[in-house]
Amino acid sequence: MNDAFDxxxxxxxxxxKFRAGAIIxxxxxxxxxxASFPLHFARAAVLDFPLLVTIYFxxxxxxxxxxxxxxxxxxxxxxxxxxPTVPLGLYGIAKTIIGYLASSIGARLDTEHPAARxxxxxxxxxxxxxxxxxxxxxxxxxxxxxxxxxxxxAALVNAFVAVFVFLLLDRLRKN
Amino acid sequence: xxxxxSRHKSLVLLTGVxxxxxxxxxxxxxxxxxxxxxxxxxxGAVSPFERAGSSSFxxxxxxxxxxxxxxxxxxVNEQIRRENDAxxxxxxxxxxxxxxxxxxxxxxxxxxxxxNVPMIGARVIGTGAGTASLMxxxxxxxxxxxxxxxxxxxxxxxxxxxxxxxxxxxxxxLLTDKESGVGAMLADSRIQSPxxxxxxxxxxxxxxxxxxxxxxxxxxxxxxxxRIFPRDLPVGTVAEIKPGNPFKQxxxxxxxxxERLEEVLVxxxxxxxxxxxxxxxxxxxxxxxxxxxxxxxxxx
Numbered sequence: 001m002n003d004a005f006d007x008x009x010x011x012x013x014x015x016x017k018f019r020a021g022a023i024i025x026x027x028x029x030x031x032x033x034x035a036s037f038p039l040h041f042a043r044a045a046v047l048d049f050p051l052l053v054t055i056y057f058x059x060x061x062x063x064x065x066x067x068x069x070x071x072x073x074x075x076x077x078x079x080x081x082x083x084p085t086v087p088l089g090l091y092g093i094a095k096t097i098i099g100y101l102a103s104s105i106g107a108r109l110d111t112e113h114p115a116a117r118x119x120x121x122x123x124x125x126x127x128x129x130x131x132x133x134x135x136x137x138x139x140x141x142x143x144x145x146x147x148x149x150x151x152x153x154a155a156l157v158n159a160f161v162a163v164f165v166f167l168l169l170d171r172l173r174k175n
Numbered sequence: 176x177x178x179x180x181s182r183h184k185s186l187v188l189l190t191g192v193x194x195x196x197x198x199x200x201x202x203x204x205x206x207x208x209x210x211x212x213x214x215x216x217x218x219g220a221v222s223p224f225e226r227a228g229s230s231s232f233x234x235x236x237x238x239x240x241x242x243x244x245x246x247x248x249x250x251v252n253e254q255i256r257r258e259n260d261a262x263x264x265x266x267x268x269x270x271x272x273x274x275x276x277x278x279x280x281x282x283x284x285x286x287x288x289x290x291n292v293p294m295i296g297a298r299v300i301g302t303g304a305g306t307a308s309l310m311x312x313x314x315x316x317x318x319x320x321x322x323x324x325x326x327x328x329x330x331x332x333x334x335x336x337x338x339x340x341x342x343x344x345x346x347x348x349l350l351t352d353k354e355s356g357v358g359a360m361l362a363d364s365r366i367q368s369p370x371x372x373x374x375x376x377x378x379x380x381x382x383x384x385x386x387x388x389x390x391x392x393x394x395x396x397x398x399x400x401x402r403i404f405p406r407d408l409p410v411g412t413v414a415e416i417k418p419g420n421p422f423k424q425x426x427x428x429x430x431x432x433x434e435r436l437e438e439v440l441v442x443x444x445x446x447x448x449x450x451x452x453x454x455x456x457x458x459x460x461x462x463x464x465x466x467x468x469x470x471x472x473x474x475x
Contacts, residue, residue, distance in 0.1 A: 065184065089199045
């Protein structure tokens with residue numbers, strides 16, 4: 001079954017399926033890019049490709065369980081690649097929740113339009129940062145600013161890039 | 176088994192996954208001063224229950240001990256009360272003995288510091304039977320070498336003189352008695368005048384001319400003129416001065432506590448004595464002729 005009912009049962013929203021291994025490859029690719037891009041382009045550090053992948057597949061799959069498990073998986077991998085200063089679970093928790101929210105929202109809204117993708121990505125980026133700061137403050141006792149202009153710009157940049165990345169990822173869908 | 180609604184399954188899964196990761200974080204994190212976070216959380220989660228359990232247990236234990244397990248309390252209370260009374264009595268006795276030890280130590284020190292003066296310690300065993308005379312009775316008498324007219328002192332000052340001596344006891348007329356008197360002088364000005372009793376707590380210094388300056392608080396010491404007491408033993412301090420005709424009326428507070436005598440020293444000689452005194456005032460005037468008799472061999 002490729003269709004799902006929204007919570008009000010008013011409209012059908014399509015659940016997209018992807019080619020075999022597409023999610024895994026996209027995830028690994030995002031992690032590799034995330035790990036290697038900033039080496040050559042320092043400003044690229046502002047981008048969070050694993051987050052974009054999490055949001056995209058969450059919005060597309062529209063299954064909260066799948067979304068949160070995928071988010072957890074991507075987040076834990078990102079934690080693992082982030083060195084000993086980042087404990088396992090920091091990005092894991094944040095991306096788990098973002099994956100859950102993205103798939104929950106994706107099940108209720110049409111997220112195919114670029115404007116919707118831009119807005120949702122910006123909102124999820126801010127939420128993701130908020131979750132990380134919350135985790136750092138509460139669990140790690142590391143005081144971090146909740147939000148500043150840099151993060152606001154980063155949210156806009158990630159949302160802008162996401163529009164194009166999502167178009168590329170759309171090509172991985174099964175027809 | 177309780178079935179979870181399908182729309183809540185993802186929420187339950189989310190909760191489980193988040194908790195799992197938080198726990199994983201807690202296991203990894205080690206705060207500098209407090210140890211691993213998982214330990215802090217575990218202790219924080221368990222300690223309130225432990226505290227509550229301990230309080231409850233303590234409450235029940237106290238309740239049992241204070242309200243139910245009181246079978247022998249009356250008997251124990253009675254026993255404790257008796258022990259308490261006995262201990263109070265013992266403390267009182269010990270305090271008395273300690274005070275006595277202090278007094279005896281003072282007497283001993285006095286004797287040792289005046290080793291050239293023959294003296295013997297005696298215990299006060301009674302007072303005069305009537306109110307007409309102020310007198311005390313000592314537990315030593317002729318057999319101990321005590322004779323009539325011997326001087327009696329304490330480390331604080333002059334007490335009086337022996338008026339009767341019996342084989343095993345003796346009677347001492349206190350300085351405050353009307354019939355009593357001692358050759359004395361003012362310690363600073365060295366003005367000599369006998370001091371006698373009036374049957375009152377204060378003594379009277381007689382025959383000090385109005386022209387002589389006397390200050391309240393000035394020390395009065397023995398002059399040695401009476402040939403009973405050695406020189407410079409404390410007699411008392413000037414308490415009150417009034418002009419009189421032809422002499423001042425000077426009242427002296429005795430140096431020795433004559434109302435609370437328990438041990439005294441009897442000077443075992445009827446010959447004039449010179450007591451070694453290291454604290455003679457710098458402005459001391461020469462004594463009157465005959466007052467400073469050279470020490471003679473004293474009989475012990």
